[in-house]
Amino acid sequence: MASCSQKTTAPTAETAATTQTAEAVESTAPPAFEVPVEYYKLDNGLKVVLSPDKTAPIVTVAAYYNIGFRIEPKDRTGFAHLFEHMMFQGSDNLGKMEFIQLVQKNGGILNGSTRFDYTNYFEIVPAHKLETMLWAEADRMKGLNITQENLTNQQGVVKNEVKVNVLNQPYGGFPWLDMPQYANKNWYNAHNFYGDLEDLDAASLEDVQSFFKTFYSPNNAALVIVGDFDPAQAKQWVEQYFGGIASADLPEPADLTEPRQEKEQRFTKDDKLANKPALAFAYHMPERNTPAYYAMGLLDQILLQGDDSRLHQALVQDRGYTGSVSGGINAYLGNMYNYNGPMLWMGDLVYDKDVAADSIINVLDQEIARLQQNGVTQQQLDLAMVKIRSSLYDQVSQLYGFGKADLLASFALFDDNPARINELEAEFRKVTPELMQQTIQEYLRPTNRTILIINPQAQI
Template sequence: MKGKFLLAVCMLLLATQIGAQEVAYEEYDLDNGLHVILHQDNTAPLVTTSVMYHVGGKDRTEGRTGFAHFFEHLLFEGTKNIERGKWFEIVSSNGGRNNANTSQDRTYYYEVFPSNNLKLGLWLESERMLHPVIDQKGIDTQNEVVKEEKRLQYDNSPYGQIFPVVGKSLFKKHPYKDPNIGYMEDLDAATLEDVIAYKKKYYVPNNAVLVVAGDINIGETKKMIQDYFAPIPKGATVTRNYPLEDPITSEVETVTYDPNIQIPATIVAYRTPGFKERDAYVLDMISSYLSDGKSSKLYKKMVDEQKQALQIGAFNIGQEDYGMYLIFGLPVGDTSLDVLVSEAEEEIAKVRTDLISEKDYQKLQNKFENNFVNSNASVEGIAGSLATNYLLYGDTSLINKEIEIYRSITREEMKAVANKYLNPNQRVVIDYLPEEKPAN
């Protein structure tokens, strides 16, 4: 009886904690199509202003890859009213910080300021959208910046070619086949007219969402947003019609070499559905079951017990059109890559053929509940979640109800989804090897 009482108390506390996590927000559209989301939290005198554009690495034409990532840099160059090179100085001198990042599906810019500088944050993002200076000098400057980033993060970084190799292996038609950063010869070949046309097509209010979160007054914030963003002209509707991939029906084996590594790696990759699909949520749970933490199936077996792997992990990488499910392993000593592949497949096969235990299922549910409780611990994080849920998932309310999807996933569903996507005949096996040294 005492145990049942304690369990009831714990469940009540968890429910209270989750209820307290609910994020209040207001959203609306300006006449030019810009979607606005406001979240008021007056607990700290900080405010995040952010704009997410629905443009990423996949939005390109053949021979002009990498434009979205390039623009992530280019749109800090300067504007009609911000002198070239002064953006970061303006932000830091007013007590703020800012950053940006690009994926295959979107580009995100944000600033965090003391709340008395909300007006400045809004002005900066409206300047970026309306008045960026795009000229040959800025293009040449940022071209060199991107090349240096590619050298540091891809060309000269250990295992830096993993995602380009996986993308090229899993996709033959869809733009996901090319790396987000693009190919440098494409950026070198781009003309000023190419770059201006790209800006005109994608960096328009009706292809973006503005989120303001933090210590704000809703009425005053709406007035500032109207003043700064409403005059920006609406762009043409962005349409996408990317080719569909043919199913992978037999195992593909490939080898790649990396001069920056000494320990080989194996990568087993599966093409999976886009992150809006329910099956993608189930794959999240499968990857957590297999490799999240030292008690997970792959880690416990291959690292702890059998001493076959230095590292082993299963990762569900979400993207808008197609996802990628990866098994990544580093062998111990003379353990072959084939052994890592077969041992990992043995654990995946168990998910396909048997229901996971009720105990493991409850551990998974507890883990996802805990992740949900902690997911919106900062106003900055809330701003990013609101933007992502609206722009990419088409449902802002996921910030409060996404946990309901994970709660509803059953053990039977995990088995069914593993059978649907994680079979040997649907995978690409990549031997990722140190570059062979030439014989003397």
């Protein structure tokens, strides 16, 4: 390595001005984003994340299981979602619906959901009820009340949900349920994860018992506590209530890989209840946590997020083809952080019948071509950074701490590193105009795209 000379020279007026400018920029840079994170594991494999926050006298308890739509058994589509419902049907010490009543009668709120790569349950309660919530979550992790009566009841509930939300709705399942099935090739990424009615009917009591024993084990889960609590006391309760739950033998992870798409795909779907056409586009994303992944997050801000985005300006403001354009990375079922596997960058819009679908696709091509030809300037990149930083803060502050718990649980499950929540901003700041250009060329090419058009059939 060459030695470094100690010789110094007096600064010129130009270098002095440059130095002052750099110092001014540095002094006005936003403070580093920092969330308190304490992470450890119990002997049974349960991942535990503690994040104290004294802002308000409430706590959020979130239990995330590493089982989602993608890896449910073949011929049992919708099983992960069905099981989400089963978790509210009672456990060893809490009867049917008593878990919900326990939370609500103590002034709290709760919910559960199924996503591509996890199923989650959370409660937000007054801070002094933390122990109660930990006991209740451990009780159903330890022993769910799996009966034929409960299974039959929830099969009916889920089938009715499918009918109400998808089969009997205009644009039902568009594009969040439809597009993955059209754009992907691997069954795990491309099946009807809400559930075919026949598959839901076919689920047996033995299926449910095996599913619970395998996937709802502590070594397949993350427990997150966010809010106003004493970490030492919380650790004691976590060990007391969760420490004795047995771990399970987990199956080998499913192969989720998707082949590189080399040709554009276009599909049309008739919708008997829709009265206007709709169009969705999807591009396969770069692998999660890669430099191009962060670049795509910034391109999403430039192209699709907000009224200042290129597609909103071109399709809504300039041409009036539609009233709005929505979408993003994992936009309909989460955010760009809480998934683990192949993903799509998607957008969708409903438009008037006198507008040709090709006109919309041409606008999309033109806006991407503008970025390819002109590049992304540092000024545009800085603006996108401001937007994504704002979006990240919005996510973290969502629903009294649940947004923060969601990211911590996802990063614990998928990366074994919940502190990654504090690294996101720095990763986005590493993105250069050159990397943006490379990402546009590789991932926003037409041959990496799937188009889905809804053909309206409703009689007006």
